[in-house]
Amino acid sequence: QLQLVESGGGLVQPGGSLRLSCAASGFTLDDYGIGWFRQAPGKEREGVSCITRGVITYADSVKGRFTISRDNAKNTVSLQMNNLNVEDTAVYTCNAWGSSGPYWGQGTQVTVSS
Secondary structure (H helix, E strand, C coil), rough: CCCCEECCCCCEEECCEEEEEEEEECHHHCCCCEEEECCCCCCCCCEEEEEECEEEEEECCCCEEEEEEEEECCCEEEEEECCCCCCEEEEEEEEEEEECCCCEEEEEEEECCC
């Protein structure tokens, strides 16, 4: 079964950090472009970061705070999120596209609150 599973979400105070992980089963993530998206209540889904063929992009709102990276040994893609603020509160979902798919995970909730 081909699927993506996110983990690492939770509740964090403003200024805190979280590390999200997107794990694949049934296919090799290194062969695919990977994107992280988020959707806050009442808002459109937005792209946060993506990595494909060595090219990395970030949304302006997260530049300098978020870092996307691959761990091919674990077949995962991580999103390190630092200096979080309340505007980062959302459901974060990873997406993989390539020779098959696209594939979407179920999402993980990130809540930034004092």
